[in-house]
Structure formats: structure tokens, C-alpha cells
Amino acid sequence: MNAEILSIGDELLIGQVTNTNAAYLGEQLSLLGITVRRVTTVGDRLDDLLQAFTRAWDEQEIIITTGGLGPTHDDVTRDAVCRFFDTDLVEDAAVCDDVERFLAERRRPMTPAHRDQAMVPRSAVVIRNTEGTAPGYHFSRDGRQFFVTPGVPYEMHAMMENYILDQLREGFRSARASLTVLTTGIPESTLSELLVGIETLCPGCSVAYLPSPTGVRVRLTAVASSQDEAEKRITELQDFLLERAREYVFGADRDTLEAVVETLLVERGLRLAVAESCTGGLITDRLTDVPGSSRCFDRGFIAYSNASKTELLGVDPAIIEAHGAVSRETAEAMAAGARRAAAVDVAVSTTGIAGPDGGSTVKPVGLVWIGISSGDGTHAFPHYFGGGRTRTKRRAAQATLDLLRRSLLGLPLHPSTSGSIP
Amino acid sequence: MNAEILSIGDELLIGQVTNTNAAYLGEQLSLLGITVRRVTTVGDRLDDLLQAFTRAWDEQEIIITTGGLGPTHDDVTRDAVCRFFDTDLVEDAAVCDDVERFLAERRRPMTPAHRDQAMVPRSAVVIRNTEGTAPGYHFSRDGRQFFVTPGVPYEMHAMMENYILDQLREGFRSARASLTVLTTGIPESTLSELLVGIETLCPGCSVAYLPSPTGVRVRLTAVASSQDEAEKRITELQDFLLERAREYVFGADRDTLEAVVETLLVERGLRLAVAESCTGGLITDRLTDVPGSSRCFDRGFIAYSNASKTELLGVDPAIIEAHGAVSRETAEAMAAGARRAAAVDVAVSTTGIAGPDGGSTVKPVGLVWIGISSGDGTHAFPHYFGGGRTRTKRRAAQATLDLLRRSLLGLPLHPSTSGSIP
Numbered sequence: 068m069n070a071e072i073l074s075i076g077d078e079l080l081i082g083q084v085t086n087t088n089a090a091y092l093g094e095q096l097s098l099l100g101i102t103v104r105r106v107t108t109v110g111d112r113l114d115d116l117l118q119a120f121t122r123a124w125d126e127q128e129i130i131i132t133t134g135g136l137g138p139t140h141d142d143v144t145r146d147a148v149c150r151f152f153d154t155d156l157v158e159d160a161a162v163c164d165d166v167e168r169f170l171a172e173r174r175r176p177m178t179p180a181h182r183d184q185a186m187v188p189r190s191a192v193v194i195r196n197t198e199g200t201a202p203g204y205h206f207s208r209d210g211r212q213f214f215v216t217p218g219v220p221y222e223m224h225a226m227m228e229n230y231i232l233d234q235l236r237e238g239f240r241s242a243r244a245s246l247t248v249l250t251t252g253i254p255e256s257t258l259s260e261l262l263v264g265i266e267t268l269c270p271g272c273s274v275a276y277l278p279s280p281t282g283v284r285v286r287l288t289a290v291a292s293s294q295d296e297a298e299k300r301i302t303e304l305q306d307f308l309l310e311r312a313r314e315y316v317f318g319a320d321r322d323t324l325e326a327v328v329e330t331l332l333v334e335r336g337l338r339l340a341v342a343e344s345c346t347g348g349l350i351t352d353r354l355t356d357v358p359g360s361s362r363c364f365d366r367g368f369i370a371y372s373n374a375s376k377t378e379l380l381g382v383d384p385a386i387i388e389a390h391g392a393v394s395r396e397t398a399e400a401m402a403a404g405a406r407r408a409a410a411v412d413v414a415v416s417t418t419g420i421a422g423p424d425g426g427s428t429v430k431p432v433g434l435v436w437i438g439i440s441s442g443d444g445t446h447a448f449p450h451y452f453g454g455g456r457t458r459t460k461r462r463a464a465q466a467t468l469d470l471l472r473r474s475l476l477g478l479p480l481h482p483s484t485s486g487s488i489p
Numbered sequence: 490m491n492a493e494i495l496s497i498g499d500e501l502l503i504g505q506v507t508n509t510n511a512a513y514l515g516e517q518l519s520l521l522g523i524t525v526r527r528v529t530t531v532g533d534r535l536d537d538l539l540q541a542f543t544r545a546w547d548e549q550e551i552i553i554t555t556g557g558l559g560p561t562h563d564d565v566t567r568d569a570v571c572r573f574f575d576t577d578l579v580e581d582a583a584v585c586d587d588v589e590r591f592l593a594e595r596r597r598p599m600t601p602a603h604r605d606q607a608m609v610p611r612s613a614v615v616i617r618n619t620e621g622t623a624p625g626y627h628f629s630r631d632g633r634q635f636f637v638t639p640g641v642p643y644e645m646h647a648m649m650e651n652y653i654l655d656q657l658r659e660g661f662r663s664a665r666a667s668l669t670v671l672t673t674g675i676p677e678s679t680l681s682e683l684l685v686g687i688e689t690l691c692p693g694c695s696v697a698y699l700p701s702p703t704g705v706r707v708r709l710t711a712v713a714s715s716q717d718e719a720e721k722r723i724t725e726l727q728d729f730l731l732e733r734a735r736e737y738v739f740g741a742d743r744d745t746l747e748a749v750v751e752t753l754l755v756e757r758g759l760r761l762a763v764a765e766s767c768t769g770g771l772i773t774d775r776l777t778d779v780p781g782s783s784r785c786f787d788r789g790f791i792a793y794s795n796a797s798k799t800e801l802l803g804v805d806p807a808i809i810e811a812h813g814a815v816s817r818e819t820a821e822a823m824a825a826g827a828r829r830a831a832a833v834d835v836a837v838s839t840t841g842i843a844g845p846d847g848g849s850t851v852k853p854v855g856l857v858w859i860g861i862s863s864g865d866g867t868h869a870f871p872h873y874f875g876g877g878r879t880r881t882k883r884r885a886a887q888a889t890l891d892l893l894r895r896s897l898l899g900l901p902l903h904p905s906t907s908g909s910i911p
Contacts, residue, residue, distance in 0.1 A: 082513060085511075089501075093501070105531055109527060137700075277506060348791065351793075367789070457778050
């Protein structure tokens, strides 16, 4: 069963907006065993929409469009579907009620543009919008399914979860299994050397490496004659991978390193404090993205100025004077000071040169010292992350969380392949 | 001049990776006046690539592909371009040197997979990779330009900036101007009501609203017979917009609210501290994304536990006891305490219920109190951001930075349309 995702909107073509909707839809359809053959993005032009609708309708069995349903004049998707399915607009009382209730809850006034959203194509099944005002539509003809959704991500997600996925699930099953193994601290090329032979381990299996600045994800896929067999093959691949690269693996699929670390802390009954200089709050931001993070995360110190390192963390000014703010000694004093000031079990610290200025030959832009202090003592390690301010922040935050993971699991604190992660 | 962006990789179709490359390329091409007619994403399958190459070659004058050039076996783009352009591989000494130097700088070993990347299509111009190991290729035939680049964003960006944009610039000029005005604190529907009539203000102009959880961007575009005329029209549109909605406008195009706020602070010689509970470091993370943020940002307190609010910020436990950690009184005490503890001119604070748990009828999930303390006194304001933990964090961080902007500019501290921003 093949699908096409049609993303609609000038803002996508000119790069004002990144197409996260296609990624979400691709994942949801793949999980159902539906093959996404193509993602096509076109602008808000009636002719381009009609051409794209026609081609998708000729070639695919499932079509999902996103975008162009908003209350402003530049949205033409509703017009285009009316023409394509040769239907006109009719007022839908339920949608009208939905819009009124949605606005009332938010103490916002109803505008003519809102009222117009209750006008829907006569021959469509309406998909209610629980998160906004524009309804979606579902056309089903000649064995094909054509879903029309808004471009606002959470509105579209709600329609998928409340309606479209149920429609698609009926009748689909395929013997296919997959798992994405998440690694950090090892470059793609080194990892693929460690895993030589994995792709020929069993028939119908494939392995894809997905590198990012914070780690490499390894996607394992198996197709087999039965679901049991497909899952058995995934287990074989996973075992092979863990046997050769276990220390770099922090989770699978939707796991996040911050959630993994927090689970470890909670299991051990440990509380955490964080002292950040160059990462500027990114680590605590990630930690507090996890629901329930207050079970283990106590506080953070964003000790950006030198004075704040001394006042908040008790770092001796003589240490900064002698070794610099970016040094092993300062990183260690920050971690130990945070642990002491917050009276917690574990603390981590970062101090580095995020750039673009402030680098030198000895301490280049991208150098970050990462410290940890716990019952096992206080240690700090240097990382050379190369250029790019926000990329350096992201890599340093990831390496700090991974240092914490390694410490909690009793692994070597510094991965054998330090430095940059391509 | 029409272009197509061809994004290659199974990881894009199954949604493991979001297609940020297409957004970047769309923007870069649009800025040159090149019209991106379509973005097409296909998987790592030779036949699908050849089909997509053929269609793009038939229909467009400029084609840029990204992805599928990596060192692992699942990458087939090089094979596909060799077949499409009927050429074979030849070793390129310069690329070989590039790869060796790149790895040596990072103290990483050369693997056979790396060595293979020096094999390039004989009939292509090689595009050197300054950020990684896979080179790009440029084919120029029959008045068409076909560029092949890696999928790793910063590698592709460097190739664009160092080579491809220069190639494209030759001979393109068009009388087109555009400006994206950035607003926050006002919903799309209210903003479009305020701006009724803007789209018919002058001929050849268009206006697009791009809403996001943190604000609405308004893209103004003008096409005219001369560049001067196009820019004059943009100025007319911008003046109209500012006259009706000035207080919500914080910048244009690539501006960020954090950079705008820091410029205002530096201009006034003021230093800032931040006390965050529910936003968990997101505000300081954004502030420190700006190069040179240490000129005005002194420190942050991530006061997550109640004890830390008292110990770091001097919040009287009796206030938390009487009014709760999420209250006007606590938010004000946090802001005033941060200003005092850091001995700075201005401090802001957040305390809220990010969810998913912890809400009540009186204090629902999504309620965030945002405080500010400066020479003008200490104030706090409630915001109801609705559901979604990370979305609430993002909206609260944006509203806090906007409160700071409003305070620094002497605007009303609370926008007239409070509450949710659709």
C-alpha cells in the first residue's frame, strides 16, 4: 500500500518554515506498514495543487495533504479540493459549534474569517479540529483515501490520532519490524567499522546510519513472512549491535538521553544539580522537558560571568586567575561547588568557548571542559567540538548528559573515541 | 528560472529525520530570485532516484540534490548520478588530501569507507567539502545546472556558500523584494483583522501569515518592474503594518527576540539575571545562543525545587506556603530575589505548571506566572498557554523575553491580547 504526502504552502518552498509535518506523517504511516513513496511540496497556487492532486491520485492509494486551510486569503487548499472532487461548500453546524467553543475557551472573539471555516466541501467527511479552528476533510473514492489537514502541526497531529490513523489501520498488516538504536560518543565511520557484517546477518534485513551532531542513530529494519519472524530478526540485529558497541547505546526509538539519565537517577534515589557556563541552560532545559523531572532534578546554576562562578558555586577566583575560566580546574570546581551548594548527590558542569570569538591556539573555539562530581570523586574531561556556537552548545550538552549516564552505569567516564562526533 | 530540490533518503520518508535541508535551500534560492517550483523527497532506491532525476531534468533548469553520499552501504546517490549522466568513477587527488587532512585534524583514523569518497564521477566538477568527507558534484549540460550535495546540513551549507551560490548568481536578477516582519503576543486572526486592506495596498504585493506557537510572522512580498520600485512597495506595506500593530513587532527576517532584547540591554548599559522554574533553562539557553551575550547576561537561577527558590532567590517559604509556588507573589519574589542576589539591573522570572500533571481548576496545566523586577518596580502577569509541556515552555520563554522587550521600550507590560497565541 503506497502513500504520498502533499505539503502545501509557499512558506515551505521559500524555506520560511521547515516541513516537520512530512516527518511526522512519514513516521506514522511507516509504523502502519504503509510505504511512503514520495513527499511532494508545492506552493499556494491553484494550478500547482490540482496538478499535484492529479498525479498523486493516479499513482498512490493514500494521499494526505497538509496546509493551506487557514483563515487568511493566501490559503487555497479548500478551493482546490472542491474543484478536484467537483463539489461545492456547505455550512457544517458541528464545525460552527467547535469554532465557537474553541474561541470562547480562549476568551477570543469570533471573526468573519473564523465563521468561514464552518463552510466545508459537501461531499467530504469532516475531520473535527480539537486544537484549532480549521476542520479537515476525508474523501474516499475508487479504493483511494484522500485526507486534507491543516498545516499547524499540533492541529494536524490531533486529526491523525483522533481519526485518520483509525481509518488507515483497518485492513493493514504486514510482517515488518523495525527498531532505531540510539548511540552517542562515537562517529558514524567508527561505528560502522565496529558493526561490519551486520547487514548480511539475516535475510530481509537492512541497517541505516543516521548521523547528527549529537550522535548516530542506527535504524534496523526486517521484513519477513510473519511478524514473529520479523521481530526475531530485529532481536538478532540488536544483539549483534549491543555485543560490539554497547557502551555507546543509550536507548532506542523515542528515548531521549535526558529521560534515560533521569530514570537512572530516580532508580538510584539520587538528586542532581547542574552548573552551566557555555551551554547556558540547554542542559537544564532538556532535563526539564521530561515530565516528572522534579523527582531528581533540584536546581541549575547558569554561572555565565566569572563573578557568578565564585558567588554561586564558590569557585576560588585564584583558580580562574591561574588556569582560566575554561580549564579542567574550573570545571571541577564548578561541579564540586554545585554539588555542595545544592546539597545533592551528583552535579555536572560545563565551561567552554562557544565562539565565534574568544578562541586561541591552546584553547580553540569549540573547546569545552565537562565536569562531574559525585560520591566517586570529581573529574573533568576536555572535548574539541569544532566550530559553530549553537552546535557546540548542543554537542556539549549531549556529552554532559552522556558523562552522567556513564557515571551512573559504572562505564568508563570518557568514551574511547573522544572529540568530534560527525 | 525554476528550480527543484530533490531530497534523498529513506530516513526522510519514514520521518526519522526532518527535512531542514529543503527549507535552507528554498530560502537561499528564493533570495536569488529563483522560483522553487517543487520539493520532491524519494528514498534510497536507484530506480526512484533515476525517475526523479529524469522528471526534474525535463521540467526545471536548476536541480539540487541532498543526501545519499555518506560512507555507508545504504547511500546510492553517487551510483544514480553516474548512471544518469552515463559516466564512471575516477580517483580525485584533491579530495583524497581533503579527507586525510579533515581526519587528521580530528585525530580520527582513515577507514576504507573514507578512502572510497575520493572516487568521483569522471564528468563532474567536484565541489570540495570543508566540513566533512563526502565531496559534492556539479553537472552542467543543455543550459541546466545539476548540483549533488551531502545530506549533513552543515556540509551542504558550506558547499552552497563556498561554491553553488556563486554559480547560480551569475546572470540572475529580478525586481522582487520581500521582508518578513516578526510579531509576538497577538493571535493570527486578530493580527489579520488589524491589517485588513494591506494586501490591496499596492499592485504586485502579497502578504502571508505564518503562525507558530511563539508568534506570527508576516511575509511581505512585492514584484515590480524595477528593484527600487519593489523595495518602495515593501516599505509602504511595512509602514502600514507598523502603524496598526507596532507594539507586537519585535524585528524582521532573521532577527531573534533574544538578540533584540540583548541589544536593548547593551544600549542601555543594563545587566540581566533570570530566575526560571517551569521554563527550566530555556530562556537562558536562548539568551546564550547570541554571540556576545556575556555583555549583558550575568547569570541564571534554575530554581526548580521549592527549597532552591528560597536558597537561591530568598523567596520567603511563607509566600510559597500561602500562595503556592505558581502564583503572582512567588513570581514577583523570584524576580526581585534574582535581581538582588545577582546585583543586576533587571531580572525576570517564570513559575508555572508545565504538565502533564499538577493542574487544578484554579491553576490549570499551562498556567505560567511571569515576573519582572527593575528600577521601575516588580510586577508579574498570568498566562494561560493550554496543553503540551514543551509547547508551554516555549511559549512562556517567548512571553518572558517579550515582557523584557516591552519593559525596555516603555510599552505596556502586558499585551492587550493576552492568553494563547495560535
